[in-house]
Amino acid sequence: MLKRVLIANRGEIALRIIRSCKELGIETVAVYSNADRESLHVAFADEAICIGPHQAGDSYLNIKNIISAAEIADVDGIHPGYGFLAENADFARICEDCGFKFIGPKSEHIELMGNKAKAKETMKEFGVPVVPGSEGAVDDPDEALKIAKEIGFPVIIKASAGGGGKGMRVAHNEMSFLNQFEMAKIESEKAFGSGDVYIEKFIESPRHIEIQVFGDSFGNVVHFYERECSIQRRHQKLIEEAPSPFLTERMRQKMGEISVEAVRKLGYENAGTIEYIVDKSGNFYFMEMNTRIQVEHPITEMITGIDLVKLQLLVASEKEIPFKQEDIEIRGHAIECRINAEDPETFMPSPGTINAYYTPGGFGVRVDSAAYQECTVLPYYDSMIAKLIVHGKDRDEAIAKMKVALNEFIIEGVKTTIPLHKRIMEHHKFMEGDVSTDFLEKYFK
Template identity: 55%
Template sequence: MFHKILIANRGEIAVRIIRACKELGIRSVAVYSEADKNAMHARLADESICIGPAPAGQSYLNIAAIMAAAELTDAEAIHPGYGFLAENASFAEIVGESGLTWIGPSPESMRIMGDKVSAKQKMQTAGVPLVPGSDGAVDNIEDARRIAKEAGFPVIIKASAGGGGRGMKVVHSEASLPNAFSMCQSEAGAAFGNNTVFIEKYLEEPRHIEVQVLGDKHGNIVHLFERECSMQRHNQKVLEEAPSAFVDEETRAAICAAGVAAAKAVDYVGAGTIEFLMNPDKSFYFIEMNTRIQVEHPVTEWITGVDLIEWQIRVAAGEQLAFSQNDIKMKGHAIECRINAEHPFKFTPSPGTVELFHAPGGRSVRVDSFLYTGYSIPPYYDSMVAKIITHARDRKKCIRRMQRAIDELVILGVTTNQELHQRLLANPGFQNAEFNIHFLERWLTQMHL
């Protein structure tokens, strides 16, 4: 096992990893920007090193500074968390070439699955269901027109290197295809330095269902069931739950088997997530793989009892998984609400000083956060400041527990999306699990807020 791990991240995920390290008897090294000198992760770690000014490009994305910090502290491994450099294959490669261990999949796996065209080709070979569309990159409008006609409008044009909803355009007619195709290529080139795009049939009323996988360096790969992530706005998740109330046992077996097949196709090591879109008839299609830990990993931890961060570290150190697929059982229901420092309905950021922070408590309530009373939330990073996770024997009880927890939450001094969650949890459509990926945006439009 490692003696010391450097966490190349900040916020709640850095705190989460530091706690896992402490429980494993591993020393932790936090890196922080000048804006984060008083951040909780910098305070909790055994050692902390400033790696640059506030902007992420000069600190949390500064590979040279992070590697220098690892060398100065004699760290043996680097955990990237999520976001920032977590899916940067070149960074993973540099870590390995420097004699350190990357806590995550191989750079090769990351490159294949990080490029949507190569990922799609690999999944086709593995027999994982794919959305109808182009087999690979689409280079010109003539090919785009032919593929769109074959798939049938509406179609969606996606940047191969894209993510987070950027570099994507839905096209409803042949007339609007040329302009959308050109714009998508331009956006992809500007945002990702790669203007490669591909085309898929646009699924109009799908759910977003993802499968958690975990693999070791000995060829063992298991799934930890699925998560329902359809509650999103502009492709950004707001609330997640596990398992999905929509997925029956037969569909669960099929989609989880597809997730394992996808991971095996790239010899996956560590924790990863295979994302699918599922139609109302329960047909499902691969969309992408996240080669890192997910924000919503706690809901899976709660229904399975598996500590995903601990096992990321253990398999990176060369340990075999201590359980087989048959050992993993699903118990109860879990929900996670992302608490953001932003206006609950206008979604404008709200950085500032936290005058009072009171976290909810009680049975089966978990709070992952880096807030404390007096902390100043900087304006430079993602607005998520906490995650509230509840667990109960069934979905109905879990929703009620979450409503109670959200009502108990107190964050004064900054505006948060607490009211959004309160209203969403009380919505009959959510309570009856009658929703898809468009539910939240349509509901917000109807409220005229």
């Protein structure tokens, strides 16, 4: 079993990992930038080491400094959390080469799934449905236009090394295609250091549904059902729920089985999420695989009763997954709202000092956060202040709980997305479960 783990992250996910480590008797080492000296993950870890100034590139993305901290602290494992270096194959490989257990998948799987074009090709070979599109990256504009015509407009141009909505452009006709193609390549080069892009059929008003998967070093693979992540802004998730209100039991079983089989063929270890877009007819297509714990993992924990971070630590300690697929059941319904320090109308960041902070409570209410009264929301990192999660016996009860919890959540000193979440919870289309990735564009212009 791992004895001492360094958490290469900050904020609520660092706290989340610390809790699971302590429950398993694992000592924890936090790393922090100068700006995070007063952060809760620093206070609650057994040891904390400063790894650089406030700029992420000099601290939380500084592989050399993190590895040095791990050597100084004499840890045997490193947990990357999500964001920062969590899906950096070079970081995972360096951890392995330096003798630290990377608490996540193998570096080759991070690398493979990090290239969206190669990931799509691999999943297609494994029998996973994929959206019609180019066979890998396309560089020549004329060839790209020819492929787009064969697929049929509208099409979407995506960065091969992309994520978070960067390097993505939609072309509705031949006239706009070449311009959007060049813009996507430029954005991709700027954001990811690679101008490689590929082309897919653009599915209008789809749902975004993902399957939580897990593998161990003994060849065991399970899934923890799905999460509906369709409420988004510019491809960034705002609200997630589990299970999806759209899937039938037959669809749920099919998506789970196909996902598990793909993970088994891949030889994948630890936590992963296979993300699909789903059309109005219920056809689902592979979009990407995230090789890390997800921001929205708590809703899966709420409906299954299984601590996914603790499972990550067990699997990384060369333990078998301690249950079978038939032991994992869906119990009730869970919803998560991401509470960001942003203007709810313009989505502009709103850093500053929180001068009043009160979190909601009650049966079935969970708040994952590293915020506290008089803490500062820094402008250098992600704007998420908290994740508000509720669990009810069914979707109607979960929505009712979320409405109450949002009304109880008090954050003063910075603007937050709480007012937007309140409006969404009251919207008749959301209450009916009739959502898609363009929900906000349709109803909240």
